[in-house]
Amino acid sequence: MQKKTLVRDLLKEKQAELTAAERKVAAVLLDEQLLTGLQSINRLAEYAEVSSPTIIRLARKLGFDGFSGMQDAIRDEIAARMKQPLAKLDTSKQIGDSDHIIS
Numbered sequence: 001m002q003k004k005t006l007v008r009d010l011l012k013e014k015q016a017e018l019t020a021a022e023r024k025v026a027a028v029l030l031d032e033q034l035l036t037g038l039q040s041i042n043r044l045a046e047y048a049e050v051s052s053p054t055i056i057r058l059a060r061k062l063g064f065d066g067f068s069g070m071q072d073a074i075r076d077e078i079a080a081r082m083k084q085p086l087a088k089l090d091t092s093k094q095i096g097d098s099d100h101i102i103s
Contacts, residue, residue: 007034007073010062021050022058029074037074041067 011026018026028048029037036044045052059070 004073004076006077007037007062007070008077014061017061018058019054021054022061024048024050025055025058034074034078037071038078 008030011030015023015026025044025048028044036047039047041052041055045055048055056067059065059067062070064070064073
């Protein structure tokens with residue numbers, strides 16, 4: 001199975017191919033760690049000062065079926081990032097348990 005490309009990486013890779021309006025959306029998404037991409041399309045468009053169709057075109061240029069497909073990928077990416085520190089914490093806890101002075 002092929003590894004999924006991260007939305008933030010796609011935004012950076014495709015930057016040269018984007019229109020000025022699409023670059024505004026990309027900048028907003030990258031500046032806000034993709035969190036603005038979880039809002040409704042209308043709110044994101046308002047925040048980036050572009051039209052809703054611009055966001056749909058951007059999503060399609062990135063290889064998604066539309067805005068909802070891009071949002072799903074953003075959710076997955078954010079969820080994966082949120083789990084990373086927890087995994088590290090669990091690992092250090094296991095190591096710490098065996099090295100504890102009382103045990």
